[in-house]
Amino acid sequence: MSSNALYTGFKAIGFDKELDECFFLCESKNNVTDLHIKFHLDTAQDFDATGVFFKKELNNYYNPQIYIYDYTGKLYNENELTSLQKKVWSSGNIPLVCVFYDTEIKIIDCTTHIKNNKPVLLETISLLNKAKNTYDELFAVKIKTGVFWEEAENKDKFNFKNNSSYNILLTWIKELRKEYAKLLKDDEIEIINKVIIQSILIKYLEERKDQNGLNLFQ
Incomplete structure (x- = not known):
């Protein structure tokens, strides 16, 4: 595992409970037996991602949903996230990116292109004032079950097919x-x-x- 700050971020949105279940770190790919998961971890590494969060479909099929990036120890750089969204959106690999900093988590919507040369931020989660967060530990559960995409506030927001x-x-x-x-x-x-x-x-x-x-x- 990387830094304590990164694990704190995982815990804030429930990723810690899904580690090696629906959430896999790229550094641990050699311990993964499912070749489908391993393939997506290899692909994620090509995009310099730290890990991948999957939605578990029927017949134990794992559908990648989020690329995770460890930016703990780094300062927020908007241009860096803009370049990251461009790269991930162009690939068409995945709808969301979570970037973990020491004090916050940036969730980027990669179902659409950048706007006004800035990343499209779905949410910024403060790790210092959790009471203000609209996301909580259930975020991981919602992603892995697909409930996140069916919620009223999200259902019409994402238009990956057209964008x-x-x-x-x-x-x-x-x-x-x-x-x-x-x-x-x-x-x-x-x-x-x-x-x-x-x-x-x-x-x-x-x-x-x-x-x-x-x-x-x-």
């Missing part, structure tokens, strides 16, 4: 295809699909890095 990076990409691809179709003959339109697919593949490879941090395309 996801994948959906926005598809929307712009359709617009792009429509515009180029105007310039081509009917028997040439299939070329557009090939060019778009190859362009996306090239962009993907351009951003890929090896274990030494070097780009595949120099």
